[in-house]
Amino acid sequence: MSGDRLFDLVERIGALLRSELRRLGAPHGLEPVHLQALAYLARANRYSDTPIAVAEFLGLTKGNVSQRLIALEKAGLLRRRPDRDDARVVHLVPTAKAQTLLEALSPPPAWRTATAAVAGDQEGVETALATLLSALQGANGRRTFGQCRSCRFLQRKDGAFTCGLTHDPLEPDHTLRLCREHEPAA
Numbered sequence: 786m787s788g789d790r791l792f793d794l795v796e797r798i799g800a801l802l803r804s805e806l807r808r809l810g811a812p813h814g815l816e817p818v819h820l821q822a823l824a825y826l827a828r829a830n831r832y833s834d835t836p837i838a839v840a841e842f843l844g845l846t847k848g849n850v851s852q853r854l855i856a857l858e859k860a861g862l863l864r865r866r867p868d869r870d871d872a873r874v875v876h877l878v879p880t881a882k883a884q885t886l887l888e889a890l891s892p893p894p895a896w897r898t899a900t901a902a903v904a905g906d907q908e909g910v911e912t913a914l915a916t917l918l919s920a921l922q923g924a925n926g927r928r929t930f931g932q933c934r935s936c937r938f939l940q941r942k943d944g945a946f947t948c949g950l951t952h953d954p955l956e957p958d959h960t961l962r963l964c965r966e967h968e969p970a971a
């Protein structure tokens with residue numbers, strides 16, 4: 786497949802998904818970016834659930850994201866939790882109401898139906914798209930926001946995980962979350 790054809794397909798899929806998120810979010814007073822921020826925070830680890838990380842993940846300015854986060858708090862979808870060790874750091878936590886909304890809308894039901902069409906080759910599609918995403922992030926100098934299992938800082942010893950960057954022990958479920966500090970293993 787040519788690069789141009791691939792670009793057309795990915796761009797069209799992105800536009801359709803944004804349109805679907807807009808349609809689904811409207812009855813709740815939410816724009817696609819609100820749902821994308823909540824979906825990110827529901828998967829982010831404790832180093833990555835901050836306003837600056839949301840801005841970086843979505844490719845938006847801090848000011849823009851700040852307004853979106855305030856709206857989510859007012860809607861009862863997000864709460865702020867102070868960091869235990871650093872008073873300057875605030876963690877953003879989706880509420881139970883937000884989790885229920887995400888289960889229904891993100892990914893959109895139409896996406897779940899559509900991906901069933903490639904169920905037999907889903908692994909191949911995922912690998913190709915992940916490679917494409919990684920190449921784009923590298924070309925643009927963007928953070929990769931990956932999981933520990935593909936990070937060069939992950940250390941394993943006697944079945945336990947440690948982050949080699951922060952030197953914190955990592956619970957197994959923490960290693961499956963998205964991390965702002967992730968750097969791909971060689």
Ligand code: SF4
Pocket residue numbers: 830931932933934936937938939940947948949950951960964965966967968
């Ligand atoms: S090992 Fe990598 S991905 Fe995992 S917490 Fe540490 S920096 Fe983040």
